[in-house]
Amino acid sequence: MTKSLLVTGGAGYIGSHTLLELLKAGYKPVVFDNFSNSCAEVLSRVEELSGCAIDVIEGDIRDKSALVRLFEARRLANEPVEAVVHFAALKAVGESVEKPTEYYDNNVGGTLSLLKAMDTCGIRKLVFSSSATVYGEPLRLPYTEDHPFAPTNPYGHTKAMVEQILKDWCHASDERSAVALRYFNPIGAHPSGRIGEAPQGRPNNLFPFITQVAVGKRDKLSVFGDDYETVDGTGVRDYLHVVDLAIGHVLAVAYMASGNRGFQGINLGTGRGTSVLELARTFERVTGRPVPYEILPRRPGDIAQAWADPTVAAALLGWRANRDIEEMCIDGWRWQSQNPDGYQSVVKK
Template sequence: MTTSILITGGAGYIGSHTLLEFLAAGYRPIVVDNFGNSSPEVLRRVEKLAGAPVRWHEGDIRDAQLLDSLFEQARRDGAPVDCVVHFAGLKAVGDSVAEPLEYYDNNVHGSIVLLKAMDRAQVKRIVFSSSATVYGEPVSLPYTESHRLAPANPYGQTKAMVETILADWCQAGAGRTAVNLRYFNPIGAHPSGTIGEAPRGRPNNLFPYITQVAVGKREKLSIFGRDYPTVDGTGVRDYLHVSDLAVGHVKAVEYAQATPGWVAFNLGTGRGTSVLELVHTFEAVTGKKVPYEFLDRRPGDLAGMWADPSAANEKLGWRATRTVEDMCRDGWCWQSGNPDGYV
């Protein structure tokens, strides 16, 4: 029987790259997105890259009636939804501290509404976009999936809460599956430069800040902290090419179709790169200078965090293959060709 997958937040940065990978793998995705931090233009570009139409609907995952109609329409079309890939959520750490109720409402309540709709439609598989922020301050590095969870901000709390809800949901019903993918630091863009990260307003992450400085949209990069116990005093993170991350979701759906129950996987390279190492690699790859200044550490920032991805390597058959140089090259191809994002 032909089946579909429902992708919530499929027009977002990670969602759009994952949508493209699902289309390339022969899946029949359906996208629902409220375009709160994205644009329908993303989906039009994905269609051109894939050479195939994208089925999409504008709406919010907290709209139970909409979700019911999407599941029912897929059933009537003869391709019922077999699995949900759940990206839809707010994702800025700073904003979550300032507006925690918005984050709990959207990320946690929205996930509950989605799961109830899945139950009504008898959809028993979900791949959840989680985050390494669920780990909090490292007890040891690299992080393994058994590391204790101690998120330090409301955003991380929402991810940990949804993981817990999914574990309970799986326990309560036979045949249910939830694959939780704990991302580290996705950067870069599709190699074509057609789709990429387009934050609205001031970027919340390092890499789009670097590219916006390089393209002339910002004067200089602010680096917070130069006295961490790291290779050069700047923070160390596990940067992962967004296209590698996207492939991980295809592998996760394949796993979910074969293996019931709750499970979590780290998606990262297993290697740490400092802020200055990333800046200097970007300069070497692109030939663009990135002026920067050092500022004081920000409260809550960690000196270093990187993944042990061995479980995903072994059980999902997934491995990050692209280098930091690839991430910088592809990210610059996107930013230089689209200085104002999708506008």
């Protein structure tokens, strides 16, 4: 079994939860992060929860020489990195429209730099944090892995481009393997309440907006459109507990370590959709906190419904989503209520 791993972007929301699950599974991850959208405090909390010390190197994935030095140092220490779990990316859809070159430079250019460093040091396994945004407007639902790619924004295009790069990278050598995990809408937090999603500035996603309204940081939730052809007119998405998602990454590492080669794209989702208002009302019911909202016009580019077919994940990884919407809301509220300012209160001290 692969034991020593590099986790790029390991201090981020999904990265930190995956880091904890990797440690629980007996792996020895090294974190490589530039902390552009995260802070070091989360890693201290992962150490606290796991009881394990974490090696952390601050750096940018576009710096190939830094990555090569890291890989070589681990080899000389008789702890060679055998696989990479790659989270490091810019991830805000709206910002990607405003700053496309930054997104292509970091997300695509950074991945190319990482792969070149891996090639230099003979590392042949990579799990990629992809996204359901690669699919775009659904031709059919649920999304299966063979659904055509048609991203509608630069962020989605960067994910699709990296997947193509990984396909070509694997095709060039039968010793290489890459798994692209296309996940839908991760929400919630670790049940301890010690780590969770801490967006900087205005949240880009629905759930942290809900929790910030509930904790009093925002007056009301903005609901964009109530005239879709859905159960209540609001958009429907496949919400997934972040711990289930993290476990999916652990299983993907094991899948490659068991001898599977080549490229494989895999959906991670629950297989069912939940509307914006259903999520808000479930949150109110299980937490007792009101979530006032206002209806605004639809946003350009938003789709009515999206959810995954997780059959391939079950077949190849033995993975299923085990936590329901209620648990997502309870865990997410525990995090937000205990950390109303995210990690910032700790950083300010």
